[in-house]
Amino acid sequence: MIKKHACYLSIALLVAPLVAWADVLPDPPANPLQQTLLQLPQACPTLAPGLTPQTQALLQAFYEGQNYQPVWAQEGRLAALQAALPQLADDGLDPLNYRLPQGQDLCADIGTSRQYLQALQDLRFGRLAQNRFEPVWHANTEEPDRQAELLAIAGPGVQNVAGAFELARPALAQYQDLRRVYARERQQPLPQWQSIPDGPLLRPGMQDARVPALARRLASEGYLSGQPQIANNTYSNELASAVKSFQLDHSLQADGVIGPGTVKELNVSPATRREQLRINLERFRWMARDFEPTSLLVNVPAAQLTVYQNGQPVWQTRTQVGRADRQTPLLKSRVTRLTLNPTWTIPPTIFKEDKLPQIRRDPSFLSKHDLQVLDSSGQPLAVQSIDWDRPGNILLRQGAGPRNPLGRIVIRFPNPFSVYLHDTPSQALFSKGPRAFSSGCVRVESVFQLRDLLVTPAEKARTEELLATGRTTEFRLSNPVPILMTYWTAHADKNGKVVYSPDIYNRDPALISALSAKR
Numbered sequence: 001m002i003k004k005h006a007c008y009l010s011i012a013l014l015v016a017p018l019v020a021w022a023d024v025l026p027d028p029p030a031n032p033l034q035q036t037l038l039q040l041p042q043a044c045p046t047l048a049p050g051l052t053p054q055t056q057a058l059l060q061a062f063y064e065g066q067n068y069q070p071v072w073a074q075e076g077r078l079a080a081l082q083a084a085l086p087q088l089a090d091d092g093l094d095p096l097n098y099r100l101p102q103g104q105d106l107c108a109d110i111g112t113s114r115q116y117l118q119a120l121q122d123l124r125f126g127r128l129a130q131n132r133f134e135p136v137w138h139a140n141t142e143e144p145d146r147q148a149e150l151l152a153i154a155g156p157g158v159q160n161v162a163g164a165f166e167l168a169r170p171a172l173a174q175y176q177d178l179r180r181v182y183a184r185e186r187q188q189p190l191p192q193w194q195s196i197p198d199g200p201l202l203r204p205g206m207q208d209a210r211v212p213a214l215a216r217r218l219a220s221e222g223y224l225s226g227q228p229q230i231a232n233n234t235y236s237n238e239l240a241s242a243v244k245s246f247q248l249d250h251s252l253q254a255d256g257v258i259g260p261g262t263v264k265e266l267n268v269s270p271a272t273r274r275e276q277l278r279i280n281l282e283r284f285r286w287m288a289r290d291f292e293p294t295s296l297l298v299n300v301p302a303a304q305l306t307v308y309q310n311g312q313p314v315w316q317t318r319t320q321v322g323r324a325d326r327q328t329p330l331l332k333s334r335v336t337r338l339t340l341n342p343t344w345t346i347p348p349t350i351f352k353e354d355k356l357p358q359i360r361r362d363p364s365f366l367s368k369h370d371l372q373v374l375d376s377s378g379q380p381l382a383v384q385s386i387d388w389d390r391p392g393n394i395l396l397r398q399g400a401g402p403r404n405p406l407g408r409i410v411i412r413f414p415n416p417f418s419v420y421l422h423d424t425p426s427q428a429l430f431s432k433g434p435r436a437f438s439s440g441c442v443r444v445e446s447v448f449q450l451r452d453l454l455v456t457p458a459e460k461a462r463t464e465e466l467l468a469t470g471r472t473t474e475f476r477l478s479n480p481v482p483i484l485m486t487y488w489t490a491h492a493d494k495n496g497k498v499v500y501s502p503d504i505y506n507r508d509p510a511l512i513s514a515l516s517a518k519r
Contacts, residue, residue, distance in 0.1 A: 034068045036106045044107035047114065058117055058147055059110060065155040070109045080161040081116055090183035091169065092278035093122055097518065120154050123168040126285040128514050134487055134507060136290065139333040139414050170288035174491055178284065181492040182277045190270045193220040202258035204240040207233045217266055218242045251302050251501040253433040265502065276490045276500065279511040283488045290332045295482035298442060300328050301489050301501035303435035305444060307453050315453060320429055320443035323436045327505055329417045330487055334480040335454060339410035340466045340473045341400040347418060350439050351396055360388050372397045400472050408467060409447055413483050423447040434502045454481055
């Protein structure tokens with residue numbers, strides 16, 4: 001009897017670990033589709049190339065929302081997707097990058113879902129990774145949950161694929177307006193025009209052998225109706241008027257003078273112009289993530305600032321931005337304070353590359369420009385004590401006043417680049433184009449009108465009082481305002497008129513190449 005009980009006890013002890021182990025085993029997949037997803041690269045070898053863990057996770061989440069049932073076998077769904085994909089061409093996306101697999105098995109269903117999700121993702125967030133090409137620094141480092149946002153569109157969207165695609169497209173006005181233009185233009189044959197040779201500055205009334213070619217070039221884009229009479233290769237007022245219109249449409253100084261900048265824009269090929277429309281749709285897909293309905297929006301190539309309130313532009317002004325060797329950074333932040341009657345502590349790069357050579361050439365440079373020498377802790381130093389060949393760790397600071405390059409007001413927002421918006425005594429430069437003159441900061445025309453849009457009436461009155469004292473004062477805004485500094489080189493208005501901006505940092509070619517590459 002004892003032996004019998006001992007036998008039962010031994011069996012129980014042997015079985016107990018197996019029962020416990022069984023308790024922690026995952027439930028087996030409920031159906032073949034779930035099993036296929038778990039073993040996707042092996043189960044569907046044709047889907048393995050380019051299959052990332054992120055894509056697998058997205059597919060898992062998508063099919064979980066569909067109760068792990070095939071999606072595209074239901075009547076009408078596949079046909080709706082096949083009809084929607086070619087429309088991506090109007091968004092500047094290549095429909096051939098979203099080819100659907102053949103067949104009706106589980107692998108084909110998953111492959112179709114993969115392309116469906118990819119198309120929605122590219123529409124919503126952009127096909128290219130913005131950080132690879134034109135990274136934007138964000139004051140708020142919290143990353144949005146893109147997968148959740150995408151699934152919120154894709155899951156219900158299988159019932160209405162065209163509606164899902166439309167929902168994924170940015171509602172941003174810049175995107176919608178440019179998309180309409182691109183949809184129209186891509187269907188048209190490319191226009192033809194000849195290049196204009198380089199040469200000396202050409203002003204109205206002057207004679208130049210390039211004038212007939214210039215007239216043909218302007219006529220090819222509709223800036224001239226018909227061919228004007230050219231007498232003795234004379235650059236007539238009629239031609240100059242057409243050139244001014246061209247310059248306005250290309251963010252140039254509209255003075256009718258043919259110089260290197262105008263010749264460069266005239267010689268951009270028709271194919272490149274069309275590609276500019278396409279890549280700026282991609283930029284607007286990126287921008288839609290950061291744009292807020294009430295905010296400041298700076299387009300760096302156009303050197304232009306627009307104030308938005310409740311999604312509508314209410315004020316616009318010209319700016320001056322960083323030149324190519326000292327580029328204005330792209331960023332998203334919030335305007336939090338104003339500096340009234342600012343002093344200017346010269347940044348290290350400007351001190352080393354600009355000011356130091358001038359001081360060495362002219363010892364009186366400091367006094368002429370009201371510059372004070374400070375040590376690293378901000379204490380004044382005697383100019384005579386400085387060895388300007390080896391100045392060490394010193395600072396130069398210019399006092400507040402009419403000659404201060406920051407003018408009378410600075411608009412500040414947190415960022416690691418030490419850039420800001422500011423007033424400037426260099427007002428004449430606002431009439432130029434392009435306006436890449438600064439060392440990275442953004443100079444603002446009519447800056448006090450911008451101030452008025454950032455403050456309450458009571459704050460405006462108080463800032464006026466503080467400005468009148470002549471003393472440097474930091475003034476914090478009661479309502480911080482988002483600011484987005486970004487980059488685009490072509491946009492359209494609601495009437496379909498396109499305005500181009502010079503690609504001052506030469507960023508378009510890399511985007512054109514990357515967006516044209518097959519996936």
